[in-house]
Amino acid sequence: MIEDKEAGGVVLFDDGDHRFIWLGGEAKTRKGVVQTMQYLIIDKGRGVLLDPGGVHLFPRVVAAASRYISIDRIDTIFFSHQDPDVSSGIALWLGVTSAKIYIAELWIRFIPHFGIVDQARIVAIEGVGKSIRLASGAELTFVPSHYMHSPAAYSLFDRRAGILFTGDIGGAVFPDGAETLYVDDFKAHVKFIEGFHRRLMASNSVTKRWVENARRLAPTMLAPQHGALYRGDSVGAFLDWLSALRCGVDDLDALYRM
Template identity: 45%
Template sequence: MRNIPIYSSEQHKFILLNESEPGEEDGIRSNQYLIVHEDNGVLLDPGGFGVMPRVLSELLNYVSPDKLKAIMLSHQDPDIVGGIATWLEITDAPVYVSSIWLRFLPHYGVSSMQRFVGVPDEGMNCQLAAGFDLKLVPAHFLHSEGQINVYDPIAKVLFTGDIGAAMVPEGEDHPYVDDFAAHLPYIEGFHRRYMCSNRAARFWVEAVSQLDIDFIAPQHGPVYRGAAVPAFLKWFKNLECGVDLMVGAGRFQQGG
C-alpha cells in the first residue's frame, strides 16, 4: 500500500505512511502517521523495532529526522514503542506519552528519559512551531489506562490509537471506511474485548464530539471519513465492552 495523504495543502499534510505487512510484527498490521507543517514534522506511534527502517525510509520522502518536532506515543504497547530507542538515536525530538507509562519505557532499551514528556491525565495542548499546534486528548482505558489521542485542528484528523482499530483480512485492505455497517464485523469483537467499559467509551465520545473531526485515524486498519465518523461514534458510545460483559472470573457474556 502506498503512502496516503489523508489531508494535504501547500503548508500542511497528514499522511498515513506505507502500512506494515503481515509478519513484520507477528501479523499485527499497524499504521504509522506523519504530520508535516511547512518543514516541521511529528511522528505518531512510530512502531516496533522491525518496521523502523521502513518507516524511516517513507518519512524521508517528506521531512528529515532532524526536523521532527515531536514523537507521540498513544500508549505503551510494543507495536507502538518497540523501536523508540532507535528513533532517539537519529532525532532530537521530544517524545510525548502518558505520564503513567514513563517508568516502563526504559524496558524498551531507553537509556535516558530526559527527552520524554509526561502527558497529564487531562491531556494538553502542544505548540510545536508557529502556527503548528496539536491537541493531546485523553482516552483512558480504551484500551490502555494511559491512552492518549492526537487531534490535528488544521487537517481535522483525530488519531485514536486502538480506538476504531480493525483486523481486516488480507486481500480486503482498503484505505478508508465509507460504509460503517460493512466495516462493523472487523471491529466489533476487538472492541468488545479490548475496551474497558461503556462508561469509558461514553466519556471519550462526549469529549471528542466537541472537536471538528473529518477523519478518525486508528493505529490498525483503515481511516474513517464522511458518514462513517459519526456512525462509529454513535456505535461506540452505546457499546457494552470489557468489564460490562464479565459474568465471573474468566467468564464473559457470549461474544465478549
C-alpha cells in the same frame, strides 16, 4: 487491498504550511502480527511522528517518512500509550532524531525496558497542558483516552487538519486481502472492529465519555493505529456505534467462567 503505490504514504491534508500524512501499513499482513499504521505531520518543515511502532517496523517507517522529510527534522514523537506495537522502537528513534517523546506520565518508568533511553527526552503529557503549538500556529490537542484500552492513553487532535489520531480506538483487524485504506461503508466494517473493541475497551461508561469529547471536536477524519481511516459518514457512524457498545467489564461472565 491497499495498493502498493499507496504503501509508501498518502497525504491526507495539505494547506501549504501544514501536512498530515498516512505513512502506510505493512504491505502484507504477517501471520500472527497485528498490522499497524503510522502518521507524520509536517508543519513548516518540522516533523511530528505518531505511534511510529516497534523495532521490526523501523526500517520501513524511516523509508516512508524520508520520502517527505529529512529524518533529523522530526523533533516530536507522540506515543498514544505504552504498547510494544506503539513504542518498542523508542531507542532507535531517539538514536536517529533529536526528537522529544510525548507519552502519558504513568508509562515513563516502564518504557526504558524497550532499550536504553535518555529520560531527559521523554515528556509527560500531563505536564505539558492541553496541547502543543507548532511553528505555523497549528495546535495538537491531547484527548484523554484512558482505559481505551490502556489505563493511561491519549488520542491527538490536529484541529488544522481536522484529523483525530485515535491510537487503538477504531482499530480494525482485517483478514488477508480485506484491507482498505478508508472506511466508506461502516456497516460492512463492523465485523472487523467488533471483537477488538469488545475485548480491549474497558467499558461502555468509558467509550461514551470518549465519544462525547470526540464529537465536540468535530473531526472530519479518524485516523487509528490499526485498520482503516474513517471519513465522511463513517466518522459519525463509528462514534454512534462506539458510544452504545457493551465491552470490557460490561460482560465479565464469558471471561471469568470456570
